[in-house]
Amino acid sequence: MAKTIIKASDEKAAPKTVKKPAAESKKEPTIVQAKPTKGSAFGYRIGAIALWLVAIACEIFAIMVLLKNFSIRFTHDGNTNMVINLIIFIVLDLAFAIAAAQLWKKANHISPPSKKNKFTFYLISELGVIMACICFIPLIIILLKNDKLNKKSKIIVTAIAIVALLITGLASADFNPISAEEKDQAEAVFAEDTIYWTPFGHKCHLHQECSSLSNSSTLYEGSMKEAIESGRSSICWYCRNWYETEHPDKQINWDELHLEELTEEATKTDENPAGTEGTGSETGD
Ligand SMILES: [Zn+2]
Helix, strand or coil, X not given: CCCCCCCCCCCCCCCCCCCCCCCCCCCCXXXXXXXXXXXXXXXXXXXXXXXXXXXXXXXXXXXXXXXCCCCCCCCCCHHHHHHHHHHHHHHHHHHHHHHHHHHHHHXXXXXXXXXXXXXXXXXXXXXXXXXXXXXXXXXXXXXXXXXCCCHHHHHHHHHHHHXXXXXXXXXXXXXXXXXXXXXXXHHHHCCCCCEEXXXXXXXXXXXXXXXXXXXXXXXXXECHHHHHHCCCCEECHXXXXXXXXXXXXXXXXXXXXXXXXXXXXXXXXXXXXXXXXXXXXXXXX
């Protein structure tokens, strides 16, 4: 009995191959040149303040709906109509407040506040969170006190307003604010270096082969200034070690730089075995 022989080159007859592990089939990342920052910090701050004012106006409209001074008529049922109006103004309030905070954060990355005065540093860095409170807390208090909505509607609308406050607060917070001193220092120290960052990451990487970049298919490259201004404020911890080995003569005071705090998550990324193979292929630029 002759055995059936399948040629490896005959794709149709060949049995389905087992999918290669991610690390083996991993492609080189696409490198995208960063675009220079558009607009000034002042322009972004003006834009942010304008949008916050619109958000507060939406909150005032919602309060007016509650106090029965104002409403858009969607239905004849008074209670349902109030609920619809309130939800519309809460959603608009959220959208404008989040948009404002993104402009404010952009301004803070272009022109960060000084850390010499800790109070003003955190006030300016986290103004988005303060504004989120201003955009929702007065409305939530009035919602809780009001007796014009029926009980069920009151619970639903209050819950929506609280969720909106939490979403806006989280989206507005800068979890890693950089100071003017740290930005100046980083730009001076790495003036000659190319910096890499990922579309969704928050770190500046000092070399393309960093193990925590191994899972990213797209990499941005540019100057330290461009990296910080696009929101990547802290320097990757692994890249620091690599840089010290590569540049033994360079005296760097790392304490003056905005270095990534080593988290459990970062440790996991480095130990990820899928990532280590991907970094094995040297590209040499
Ligand atoms: Zn890195």
